[in-house]
Structure formats: C-alpha cells, structure tokens
Amino acid sequence: MSLLELENVTLRFGGVTAVNKVSFNVEEGEVFALVGPNGAGKSTIFNLISRIYNPVEGDIRFDGKSILQTPPHQIARLGIARTFQNIELFEQATVMQNLLVGRHRHRQSNMWTELGFTPFVRAEERRHREAIEKVIDFLDLQAYRDKYIAGLPYGVRKVVEMGRALAIEPRLLLLDEPASGLSVEETQDVAFWVEDIKKQMGVTVLMVEHDMHLVSAVSDRVLALADGKMLSLGTPHEVQNDPKVIEAYIGVADEHQEVLA
Numbered sequence: 001m002s003l004l005e006l007e008n009v010t011l012r013f014g015g016v017t018a019v020n021k022v023s024f025n026v027e028e029g030e031v032f033a034l035v036g037p038n039g040a041g042k043s044t045i046f047n048l049i050s051r052i053y054n055p056v057e058g059d060i061r062f063d064g065k066s067i068l069q070t071p072p073h074q075i076a077r078l079g080i081a082r083t084f085q086n087i088e089l090f091e092q093a094t095v096m097q098n099l100l101v102g103r104h105r106h107r108q109s110n111m112w113t114e115l116g117f118t119p120f121v122r123a124e125e126r127r128h129r130e131a132i133e134k135v136i137d138f139l140d141l142q143a144y145r146d147k148y149i150a151g152l153p154y155g156v157r158k159v160v161e162m163g164r165a166l167a168i169e170p171r172l173l174l175l176d177e178p179a180s181g182l183s184v185e186e187t188q189d190v191a192f193w194v195e196d197i198k199k200q201m202g203v204t205v206l207m208v209e210h211d212m213h214l215v216s217a218v219s220d221r222v223l224a225l226a227d228g229k230m231l232s233l234g235t236p237h238e239v240q241n242d243p244k245v246i247e248a249y250i251g252v253a254d255e256h257q258e259v260l261a
C-alpha cells in the first residue's frame with residue numbers, strides 16, 4: 001500500500017480546471033517531486049492534500065484511508081506536515097518557540113493537568129523539548145535557537161520552517177519550493193537535508209520545486225504537470241527527456257531555463 005494516493009483528483013476555480021483528473025501514488029520512504037510551469041496546479045495539489053480545498057472529483061488517501069472527511073487542523077495529527085512557499089513563521093517568537101508550535105499535535109495534557117503542573121505535564125514538556133533538540137541538532141540550528149525569527153536571514157528562516165514541520169515527527173513532509181529565493185550554496189544544503197530527512201529520519205517527502213538541479217539530485221520520482229493535467233511520470237531523467245515536458249516548457253523557457261539545461 002502506498003503512503004499517499006491521489007485518484008482522479010479534480011478541482012475547478014470558476015472556469016479554470018486547476019487540477020484535472022490527477023492520479024499518483026507516493027511510496028513510503030521516497031522523495032517525490034511535482035514540477036511544471038507556473039499555473040500547472042502544483043500548489044493546488046498541496047492545498048488539496050492539506051485539506052484547504054475539497055476536490056470536486058476523486059479521492060485522496062493517506063495510509064490507505066480517505067482523508068476527504070478530515071478537517072485541515074487534524075491533518076498534522078495524521079502525520080502530514082508542510083512548509084509554505086512564503087515562509088509562515090511567528091516573526092516575534094524565537095526559533096525554539098516556533099519549533100514548539102510544531103509539537104502541538106503530540107500534546108496530551110489538558111488545561112486542568114497543566115494548571116496543576118503535574119509530574120505528567122513536566123514529563124510531557126521534557127519530551128517535547130527533547131524532540132525539538134533532535135531537530136535543532138539535525139538541522140544545525142544551535143546558533144539560532146534563542147534568536148527571534150524577525151532578525152534572521154531568509155535562508156535560515158527556510159531551514160527553521162522545515163524544522164517546525166519536522167518537529168511534528170511526520171510520516172509525510174510536504175515541501176513547497178524549498179529552494180526558492182536561496183543561493184546555490186543554500187540550495188545544496190537543502191539537497192543534503194532532504195537526503196538526510198529521507199535516509200536518517202525515514203520521512204517520505206513530497207516536494208514542489210522549480211529548480212530542476214535540486215529535483216534531479218534528490219527525487220526518486222517526478223510528476224510533471226501542465227495546465228492541471230499530468231504530462232509525465234517517472235525518474236527525473238525520464239521526465240526531463242520526455243518530449244511532452246520539453247514542449248510544455250518551451251513557451252516559458254525564459255522563466256525556467258534550468259529545465260531545459
């Protein structure tokens with residue numbers, strides 16, 4: 001059984017079919033990338049999996065069960081975490097505080113136990129801190145742990161956002177353009193993180209990304225989309241050399257030259 005299954009998923013915004021009968025499976029332990037020109041439907045697919053949108057047709061299953069009845073705020077509890085194209089962190093809070101927010105889904109205490117500050121609550125707090133320390137070590141964030149997000153460089157914020165998603169201890173991590181706005185060196189770091197997230201943490205990754213060097217370096221499989229439809233599915237090499245993909249990009253070659261490189 002695949003970890004994530006999209007079957008014939010369709011979503012329309014008025015007259016625009018943003019996602020048109022899209023079907024694909026993500027296997028446990030793989031890095032799967034969604035690529036395609038602007039407006040291809042990639043972010044909409046992320047928003048469908050995050051349950052921000054409801055498909056008009058089709059089904060989305062996680063771990064064999066349909067998630068179409070799951071409200072967005074319970075998606076993290078299932079084990080699905082995500083980052084956003086435009087980083088969404090609490091600016092006036094520290095790195096540590098932002099990572100603690102990610103632990104929300106594991107909280108078992110309630111208001112009464114917390115008011116009493118029982119040994120159970122203290123033990124729970126310790127478990128959260130330990131889980132976060134693991135993420136801080138893993139992403140090399142020691143130097144930033146007590147720094148406010150507002151004062152951090154963009155590249156570090158991107159890593160913190162990834163950390164917040166990992167603090168959830170997800171089974172599936174959705175990375176929305178992890179390399180956008182990053183330098184070549186920072187993008188290389190992202191490639192290392194993604195490899196380690198897969199190999200050391202055993203987390204399955206579904207990624208939207210325009211940088212085909214990064215996609216080729218880290219992905220096991222790639223799905224290319226255009227105008228909401230599936231164009232090509234296979235290894236990075238197969239997809240990049242598929243004439244349908246090359247043709248879809250020719251119209252936007254100036255914007256995404258890296259695809260044809």
Ligand SMILES: Nc1ncnc2c1ncn2[C@@H]1O[C@H](COP(=O)(O)OP(=O)(O)OP(=O)(O)O)[C@@H](O)[C@H]1O
Pocket residue numbers: 013016017018036037038039040041042043044045
């Ligand atoms: N909330 C919305 N309301 C109306 N139309 C939308 C909405 N969100 C997306 N669309 C349209 O759906 C189509 C797919 O958009 P989407 O943002 O999913 O593409 P994308 O592949 O993520 O593009 P990009 O690479 O620019 O982020 C586009 O035609 C877009 O204009």
